[in-house]
Amino acid sequence: MDKEKAVITVSGKDRKGILAAAATEVAKAGGNIVNVSQSVMDGIFHMAMIIEIDELNVRLVDLQENIVNELPEMQIHVMHEDIFNAMHTI
Numbered sequence: 001m002d003k004e005k006a007v008i009t010v011s012g013k014d015r016k017g018i019l020a021a022a023a024t025e026v027a028k029a030g031g032n033i034v035n036v037s038q039s040v041m042d043g044i045f046h047m048a049m050i051i052e053i054d055e056l057n058v059r060l061v062d063l064q065e066n067i068v069n070e071l072p073e074m075q076i077h078v079m080h081e082d083i084f085n086a087m088h089t090i
Contacts, residue, residue: 003052003053003054004052004053004054004080004081005034005050005051005052005053005080005081006031006050006051006053006060006063006078006079006080006081006084007048007049007050007077007078007079007081007084008022008026008047008048008049008050008051008063008064008067008076008077008078009046009047009048009049009075009076009077010022010045010046010047010049010067010071010074010075010076011044011045011046011047011074011075012044012045012071012073012074012075013043013044013045013073014040014043014044014045015045018045018047018071018074019036019038019047021067021070021071022047022049022067022070022071022076023036023049024070025063025066025067025070026049026051026063028066029056029057029058029062029063029066030055030056030057030058031051031052031053031055031056031063032051032052032055033049033050033051034050034051034052035049035050036048036049036050037049045074050081053080060078060079060080061078063078064076064077064078
């Protein structure tokens with residue numbers, strides 16, 4: 001059986017520690033990072049992370065708030081993979 005997943009996106013001005021801060025919050029929440037992609041274009045950081053959420057000990061909205069608290073200057077979105085897929089299906 002496939003594990004449930006969520007997609008986390010982080011965007012904003014690049015600085016040290018962005019990936020580490022987001023990953024730490026995922027780990028504290030009981031999530032498991034299965035894939036991550038990041039890039040920096042002209043000083044703008046963008047990351048997409050896929051996490052397994054079967055053992056999450058917080059709601060997704062709370063995970064998003066926790067990441068925002070650590071990275072308040074960034075744009076953070078956390079959504080269940082079903083919602084993400086539905087938003088990107090024509």
